[in-house]
Amino acid sequence: MHIDATEKKWIYLTFLLTFAGMGVLAAYAVMDNIHPPSNVETVDSAALHLSKEFNEDALGVKREADGSIRVTMVAARYGFFPQKLVVPVDTPVTIRIASADVLHGIHTVQSNFNTMVVPGYVSEVNTTFQKTGVFPMFCNEYCGLGHDFMWARLSVVPKEKFKL
Amino acid sequence: MQSHADVAKLGLANFWIAFITFALAALLGLYQVLERSGMIPQLESVELYFGSVSSHGVIMGFVLTTFFIMGFGYWSAGTSLKMPVWNKRLAWFGFFLTLLGTAMAAVMLFTGQASVLYTFYPPLKASPIFYIGAALLVVGSWVWVLEMIMMMHKWKQANPGQPVPLIMFGTTANAILWFFTSLGVASEDLFQLIPWSLGWIETIDVGLARTLFSWTLHAIVYFWLIPAYLAMYTLLPRLAGGKLFSDEMARISFIMLLVFSVPIGFHHLYVDPMQADGWKFLHMIGTFMVAVPTLFTGFTVIASMEVAGRMRGGKGLFGWIKTINWDDPLVLAGGLSLLMLTVGGWGGLVNASYSMDVMVHNTQWITGHFHLIFAGTSVIMYFALAYHIWPKMTGRPLVSKSLAKAQLWLWFIGMLVLTLPWHVMGLLGQPRRISVAPYGNEVAKSWIPYEMAMVVGGVILTVSALMLIVILFGTHLRRATLEDREMAYAEPVEPVLRLPALLNGFGFWAAVITVYLIASYGYPILQFFLMDTHGTFPWSI
Incomplete structure (x- = not known):
């Protein structure tokens, strides 16, 4: 085996860079508790209308006892329900979404809210919206020929203007 | 020359299928950018758009790549081992099986009965013929895998203790990589999609289907990329005017790519709930x-280019860059390919990052990223390899070297003009896989200038794709004959006389991958059989 001296330095540097990258990401995950949405929770997508959590009356924005906000949504071709949401800025929000039919995805610009919505599973995202304004929430996974037209509106309002 | 005759035929047959389907898919790409820009209202149609995107993706990702890689593999095996094809009938059977699968899938795609995109997306249901065609395509390619393994094995038997030629070593690594990685999509197709689409089972577990597809979805990129790396390691150094910096490091990189790239598909599922x-x-x-072998490759290839530049009289810190033989299309493509790999690779680090991915997941950024890595880095090398090999296969000299170089430059420029705006649009929130943006708000308005740039990029790329076809046909139709049809592979700076068995074979590494795969995918697949899951009925598009 022949390994050149410069090559050896590059090998060390490569491992150093790679492990440094992993270390930074691991540190953020552990210290700031940043994890992608991963709750591994099943649901019968064909019977959402009969479920306690995802029936039509239960959808929307609610305030929990600890002051945090809970949003319950259904994704179904070709819309998100409810289509308009109002949440307070700088407040912890838990969003739970289930699909009534096929695969969907949803993200909002200028936030880290981004999740797939997989039939048979509940998606749960914990985030805090840090900017006020009206933001589109797009379906970001091909769900059929009407996919382009599937979106919702999120209004992030100052805390004092938020009412339920 | 005698031993080249049958690999030349097999190689050419595979290459023609690869590039003709490529040209068709490139035209679909042009339609897609025009449709999406909204500039020509007559073109607007979601049915056509999603049929087109599905066809473009399947052809580029599965057809162009598989046929090109099979053709290149047969050619490399025959010319480096100086052996005829092992079991020639079987090789042709594999070719026709792959072609049959492709034709079945193509008919369904072109008639709008398989607009489920290249990633299949159950519970959207395509025609069963599409899924069966996809299965035949994969099974046909396994014949090629067996061929590569057997040819390397036969050569080693006949040449005990000798190092396997580097190009064959890398080709066999790629064949083994493809076998392991295609098991994911093959399982999804055979055990879920086909029986479900035929009505034999009522429902499908979408979580399991997505997990199985993710098994294939990342390593497939390395299956596409390895031929490009092989050209950079085994052909480019000599054509640039020098030698390969290190043969051993190349082998170590191929083994690392093989072992590290297969069991890691979960970054495609970062935001999946299951x-x-x-x-x-x-x-x-x-x-x-996987960044490790990628950075090793970058070092060895660039060091080889420096060796070439200095051997040709280049002086100083950067003087060697000028003296490299850029006149050769393959050397030029290698340089452009590495530039695109550098930009695309940085984007890839964002996608691979556990916490940063949510900023870009399923946005147009991703489309920009994989076009830069696949259509840029890999496919530009496929073009250059075709220019290098076509004359040797057909015995007719390349019709025009300057036209070939212009084609490569246009591809590079077009790809940057197309993909850099896509990255920006992704950061501005544009979701991927949309044909129109009917959102009417400030966010959607901010995308418009980038969409215009995208159209310009698409037009440049189409011109370049058509030039490729003209050059290949032009070469094929020439009357002139080429005297030198031998393939000359690059010599390493330090000749390799003996190698440890671990760097000259794959038995041990296949066992390592098996263990690693079971460790990384075992429980995540098993969990679907342990949980109380609810399957999903089929939905039409």
Whole structure:
């Protein structure tokens, strides 16, 4: 085996860079508790209308006892329900979404809210919206020929203007 | 020359299928950018658009690549081992089986009965003929895998203790990589999609289907990329005017690519709800490990180019860059390819990052990223390899070297003009896989200038794609004959006389991958059989 001296330095540097990258990401995950949405929770997508959590009356924005906000949504071709949401800025929000039919995805610009919505599973995202304004929430996974037209509106309002 | 005759035929047959389907898919790409820009209202049609995107993706990702890689593999095996094809009938059977699968899938795609995109997306249901065609395409390609393994094995038997030629070593690594990685999509197709689309089973577990597809979805990129790396290691150094910097490091890189790239598909599922974050985190570590052989490759190839530049009289810190033989299309493509790999690779680090991915997941950024890595880095090398090999296969000299170089430059420029705006649009929130943006708000308005740039990029790329076809046909139709039809592979700076068995074979490494795959995918697949899951009925598009 022949390994050149410069090559050896590059090998060390490569491992150093790679492990440094992993270390930074691991540190953020552990210290700031940043994890992608991963709750591994099943649901019968064909019977959402009969479920306690995802029936039509239960959808929307609610305030929990600890002051945090809970949003319950259904994704179904070709819309998100409810289509308009109002949440307070700088407040912890838990969003739970289930699909009534096929695969969907949803993200909002200028936030880290981004999740797939997989039939048979509940998606749960914990985030805090840090900017006020009206933001589109797009379906970001091909769900059929009407996919382009599937979106919702999120209004992030100052805390004092938020009412339920 | 005698031993080249049959690999030349097999190689050419595969190459023609690859590039003709490529040209068709490139025209679909042009339609897609025009449709999406909204400039020509007559073109607007979601049915056509999603049929087109599905066809473009399947052809580019599965047809162009598989046929090109099979053709290149047969050619490399025959010319480097100086052996005829092992079991020639079987090789042709594999070719026709792959072609049959392709034709079945193509008919369904072109008639709008398989607009489920290249990633299939159950519970959207395509025609069963599409799924069966996809299965035949994969099974046909396994014949090629067996061929490559057997040819390397026969050569080693006949040449005990000798190092396997580097190009064959890398080709066999790629064949083994493809076998392992295609098991994911093959299982989804055979055990879920086909029986479900035929009505034999009522429902499908979409979580399981997505997990199985993710098994294939990342390593397939390395299946596409390895021929490009092989050209950079085994042909480019000599054509640039020098030698390969290190043969051993090349082998180590191929083994690392093989072992590290297969069991790491979960970054495609970072925001999927049916997999736990611990597994996602472990796959992130695995994904980052692939940066190691990629950086090794970058070093060895650039060092080889420096060797060439200095041997041709280049002086000083950067003087060697000018003296490299850029006149050769393959050397030029290698340089452009590495530039695109550098930009695309940085984007890839964002996608691979456990916490940063949510900023870009399923946005147009991703489309920009994989076009830069696949259509840029890999496919530009496929073009250059065709220019290098076509004359040797057909015995007719390339019709015009300057036209070939212009085609490569246009591809490079077009790809940057197309993909850099896509990255920006992704950061501005544009979701991927949309044909129109009917949102009417400030966010959607901010995308418009980038969409215009995208159209310009698409037009440049189409011109370049058509030039490729003209050059290949022009070469094929020439009357002139080429005297020198031998392939000359690059010599290493330090000749390799003996190699440890671990760097000259794959038995041990296949066992390592098996263990690693079971560790990384075993429980995440098993969990679907342990949980109380609810399957999903088929939906039409």
